[in-house]
Amino acid sequence: MMKTWTRRLLPLLLCAGASLAALDRIAVAEIETKGKLDAASVAGLAERIEAKLGGGYEVISRSALKAMLKEAAFQQESGLVADREQLARLAEVHGVKYLLATTIAKIGSKLSMTVMVVDCTTGRLDPDRRIAIEADNLEKLFRQLDGALDRIGLLHLPPTEAGLKQLAVLPVQAAPGIGREDGSAFGAKLNEFLLKSGSFELLNRDALNLVAMESALVDAEQAAPGQYVKVGQIAVGDWLIAVKLKRLEVNRLSSGTAIAGVSTREVATLEAELRIIDVKTGALVAIENVTCRRKTTDIPASIRRDWTPADYRNDLMEQAAEQAGRKLLERLDPVLVAAIEGRQLYLTRGEGAGVRPGQTYEIYTPGKTVLHPKTKKPLGTAEKRVGVARIDSVAANMSIASLQDGAAEAAVGARCRLLDDAPAVSEPASPPAYPMATP
Known part of the structure; x- marks a missing residue:
């Protein structure tokens, strides 16, 4: 009996000694x-x-x-x-x-x-x-x-x-002619969207002010690539986002003739630039541009009936922040297929992250890194399209989609990219405006 235990124990002791020595x-x-x-x-x-x-x-x-x-x-x-x-x-x-x-x-x-x-x-x-x-x-x-x-x-x-990856959005830098309060409002809405996504732990305001001061990133457009190295020495987490608000305007456009009637509509436009910095290396890894344009005709009349110019601007900010947040999520934390049951998919994105019933997502799997034939510089990653899925319902931490095609190759871990968005709001149905009969 003792010999048996010795034979069993000796390999374990040798393994433990080897791991300790290693x-x-x-x-x-x-x-x-x-x-x-x-x-x-x-x-x-x-x-x-x-x-x-x-x-x-x-x-x-x-x-x-x-x-x-x-x-x-x-x-x-x-x-x-x-x-x-x-x-x-x-x-x-x-x-x-x-x-x-x-x-x-x-x-x-x-x-x-x-x-x-x-x-x-x-x-x-x-x-x-x-x-x-x-x-x-x-x-x-x-x-x-x-x-x-x-x-x-x-x-x-x-x-x-x-825990969650840490992310810091630096105070938004506004171009000349754009008020500082507009930059702060856009930054607040972007932070709110990213926080609701559940993908990141966001730094608080005091930490952001410290990062902005120590990294000396006053203007993301004018900062030299070498300046970003300073960021890697500051404990801000995993990703740093430098935002530049480049354009924000609301214009009134008119169309028609005096005889046929003139119609007017408001058109609001926002353009922003997002610079994504890897904190650990201090490297600028990507630049994303966001352009969001909203017309009054895009919003149901019953909703905008009593709107002021400030309401239109707020709506534009929300839409642009969602668009910017989606671009960041797609690059830093893409939607993945978590489980498959027949033609039903469970995706790793839930409420608060811009996922809505009716949206369609392209499902793909990343392949090998594509290199430049001469410089060998990475150009991107090859992709293999797997299929298309439509969002049926959205829960707190996940969404449920039905597979439209590609059932044979859909697999857990595949990535999803938004193809077609569903309207956030819709005009409520109203009865037809039949002419009233006169007695």
Whole structure:
């Protein structure tokens, strides 16, 4: 019996030992402070950082690191990050792969913490593994630490813990001639649409103001691509959206003749530009243009009967914000097929995200990346059309559609793109206007 248990237990112990040996070694340096901070609290924060990393790495504690530095005659203050030769020596002698360097600075009433990862084999600071977070006190900094370590690839949170992708819409920049209040109104409606979609966690107003100030993105049109690199060092989440309101006008048009009668109608137009920035890399990944035009004849007379110019403008803002939000969702969080039952599809988009009964969606699966034959620059992704589905009903977190064609190839995980929209409102039916009989 004992031999049997030994035979069963030995492979498990060997596997456990192999997995433990496979863990990379990471050293946690003493936290560098700038400003008056309580030393005990800072040391406590460093211990908590070590504890967080213990599950995925073999952690070299600060005391052990000090011993290594002393043995290697390595002066921490003279260039812990910059002296690549000594870092390489440290890695060669002690097998340390990464070094976590942290700085906490007190600026006014705020605390700013910068976390950096140094590859000890090269002695270089990885620019993509550097992040800064800000809070009122050390405890609040610690609460943000999980997300910060995850974004620089140290914690590897599972999707259930990592939560929704974070997205920040910078304050809208309005072109000359467009009021600042109009830009704020458009930004508010775009944020409202994205929040209702349930696809993102949106940053609050205070965080947005901090991002706008630190990233120096005053005008998205004039900003050089290099400026976006600054954004990657700010803990704003996963995506940053810079919005430029380029055109907003309401015109009155007339048609007809004096004899036949003259009819007038209002035509409102809004044009906007959306720049999508990947926060982790600081790269500008896409530019989306939005043009929304609304005529009074597009809106049922019973609804617009008592409308003022402000009502038309508000309606235009809502329609344009939905159009802009759909473009962002299609690129960052496309509608997917979640389940299939016969010719009935369940899609991953529900109420509040512009999905309405009557809409038709094209179903497709992405293929290989298409490269430029000479420069090898990615041009896009090949697509295979699977079919077309029509929305039958919309629930809180999903929608139900019926497959119109392509039943054989529809599969879970396929993407959906809006083909034909359904009207948001419709003119209520009214009885025919028959002429009245006279006695």
